[in-house]
Amino acid sequence: MNAAMNAPMNNVGVTADKDTGVAVVTLDRPGKLNAIDLAMAGELQEVWRGLRFDDSVRAVVLTGAGERAFCTGLDRDAAVPQPNSPYMQDDPLLRIGPKANDLWKPVVAAVEGMACGGAFYLLGECEFVVAGADAAFFDPHTTYGMVSAYESMLMAQRMPYGEVARMMLMGTAERIGARRAYEVGLVSELTEAGGALAAAVACAGVIAGCPAEGVQGTVRALWAAKEAALAQGFAQAPHLISLGNLPADRQAELFAGRRAGGYRVR
Template identity: 55%
Template structure:
């Protein structure tokens, strides 16, 4: 895929796209340009059948992302396309939030696996991204926190995103302690926010290893499985079961099923690693 982004780096190999938030001088905080470029990228990836899995990371080893670069807000006129957050029009009933622009599922309707590789700090608005990835691999020096309340701001969208991934008490403690506490990669792994912790130099290799495994499998089955899990998260259980009937029909590709059956009949078994 051809890209001309100024705030993102894009690489593609063997059906895996690696997207790097590329503003290390401000800890990869997103400005208005990055918000616009992320929204465009998620939508492009949705249409690109060559890409089956996405790895999302941040440039450098100090931060994955530290949320909105508030220092850039003064350069854009509120309520215009140059200022894609805040109230649109004369009443507060029309409101654009950063999540409307940068979250892969909300802004891009992207239902391909996204793996986050977190290197360093992930805080505040970074949770718009982490709340909509499939799973997280973290460097052992990564930290997670939300400073909103310490600066007099309510953490609302971020808290709701984290509640989808963390136990209630852990969300409450992280959000309410603000900048005063940080969650280590090890603690994040203990509570299920992070699925694997590796030494910093091994982070991208670890993400690429699991991305390659996922990309090697039939994409229709992968994407239908992904959507089933998110439906079960978002809907009531009985509602999700009704949707499941459609997903099974859509996700079972006859050609892939025949290939899988042939492999099973041959006695060949997939090599595996213990995690």
């Protein structure tokens, strides 16, 4: 891919091929399994809003650097001060997705390795997901005494109820493998390990070859079909989180006591 556009950022990489009209956005913290800190959250907002004004980009691929993870959600070291009220909560991940930043160009996710927790904020706002054979999806919230609210609501738009309920309620005890994710519809195309990015770029190239107005209108129409339900659910999320989350020190205690290898892949 020609590096025709490069964003001067530390945590998010952007390259664009002016010939194909496809941009690749890369979460670039592989040493942290592409966990999202506050700096990366801010950079993602800048990227999505910047792509709104670049007419040479007609489709986008979102991926993660390295082989181990697409994204593992919010960085545990990120300090997010919260108001002392169940009615006012600051969630830095609510503004990291393309739709949340009013970008109506199609976004295809390319997933290798782990995608868990806050990664679903991003996957939930992509048009479809391409995954390598080693991809795995799970949500650790319940294991650590936290409510999976926004993540569950977003994935409930992509998977059968029983499947998303099982994934969210099982916590770290179980991971959905790439094959199972494909079978239940979370993943639209399954590739060999390491092949997700190339396949996603190929799909994006086909989409970018269509007239942009029709494509963007279709993206907006697809999102309109589910945004009302999401808005209703999101309105309840802060209260559910406030009522159900354990205190931060207890969450940290559970996280510190986690056991490596204590899960199965389904």
